[in-house]
Amino acid sequence: MNDRITPPAEAPRGPVDSSRVPRYAGPATFARLPRTDEVARTEVAVVGVPFDTGVSYRPGARFGGNAIREASRLLRPYNPAQDASPFALAQVADAGDIAVNPFDIAEAVETVQHEAGRLLDSGARLMTLGGDHTVALPLLRAVAERHGPVALLHFDAHLDTWDTYFGAAYTHGTPFRRAVEEGILDTSALSHVGTRGPLYGKRDLTDDAKMGFGIVTAADVMRRGVDEVTDQLRQRIGDRPLYVSVDIDVLDPAHAPGTGTPEAGGLTSRELLEILRGLAGCRLVSADVVEVAPVYDHAEITAVAASHTAYELTTLMTRRIAADRDAD
Numbered sequence: 001m002n003d004r005i006t007p008p009a010e011a012p013r014g015p016v017d018s019s020r021v022p023r024y025a026g027p028a029t030f031a032r033l034p035r036t037d038e039v040a041r042t043e044v045a046v047v048g049v050p051f052d053t054g055v056s057y058r059p060g061a062r063f064g065g066n067a068i069r070e071a072s073r074l075l076r077p078y079n080p081a082q083d084a085s086p087f088a089l090a091q092v093a094d095a096g097d098i099a100v101n102p103f104d105i106a107e108a109v110e111t112v113q114h115e116a117g118r119l120l121d122s123g124a125r126l127m128t129l130g131g132d133h134t135v136a137l138p139l140l141r142a143v144a145e146r147h148g149p150v151a152l153l154h155f156d157a158h159l160d161t162w163d164t165y166f167g168a169a170y171t172h173g174t175p176f177r178r179a180v181e182e183g184i185l186d187t188s189a190l191s192h193v194g195t196r197g198p199l200y201g202k203r204d205l206t207d208d209a210k211m212g213f214g215i216v217t218a219a220d221v222m223r224r225g226v227d228e229v230t231d232q233l234r235q236r237i238g239d240r241p242l243y244v245s246v247d248i249d250v251l252d253p254a255h256a257p258g259t260g261t262p263e264a265g266g267l268t269s270r271e272l273l274e275i276l277r278g279l280a281g282c283r284l285v286s287a288d289v290v291e292v293a294p295v296y297d298h299a300e301i302t303a304v305a306a307s308h309t310a311y312e313l314t315t316l317m318t319r320r321i322a323a324d325r326d327a328d
């Protein structure tokens, strides 16, 4: 299962050695990795989008990216669950934050699309740290411009396929309806995972199904189990280019209190991490972790869960990069 067969031409620069420099010292890049301006070429760019103007309830996700970076100081370089050293398989580096306009959502959406596109054009896959879920739309646009319509695996308590709020089309509850309308998703491979909680009406579900989404509810994960659910998701995805979007509110508030729209009855962090690990081998082209709102957090519970989520996603990406390198 150890997939480091062909090493990269130039050994990637890894994290700061925490046996020599204390973990809590120095600036917090993701997992203590170098910045993109400290390495020759970045294959996975961890990038923050400090934006939360699209939220419908509690604000604060603009501080999520840096909270995740702080909590990621405790990540270590070998991932036993995936039997991989993600930061040795490919160059992962922290690209800092995209400077988005907090007063103009339309402009912010354009900025994210443009800056994400620049990183993708440099040859990097994106591991984005939100920010509220509005940012998934411009990220998907940028990814689809380069890969065509992508399969989407969306972890969230909510559908996020609503139409408008107060007449606004770009919000954190609407990105995936917009994405379907724009033709940037492969509608034969769209899944929500962890859905639960009250809706406005049954039509929310029928509209969502018409767009092509399949739903694995939080209760399904509990009743059917992680392995069966993951097998089903993998069959739907196949080898399509895949985008994974993780709204941290997919987790139960016990596992992620620090978020904008919490719903009872969610996944455990263990279930989420295990489903992600089960995606090994999938063609994951980019991913996001969004909706971490640190002011509602306690003891970094949410930020730690989000940092481990981003770590598993990063491992999936670097393993696939290494496997593709071997295949060439």
Ligand SMILES: [Mn+2]
Binding pocket: 133, 156, 158, 160, 172, 247, 291
């Ligand atoms: Mn969401």
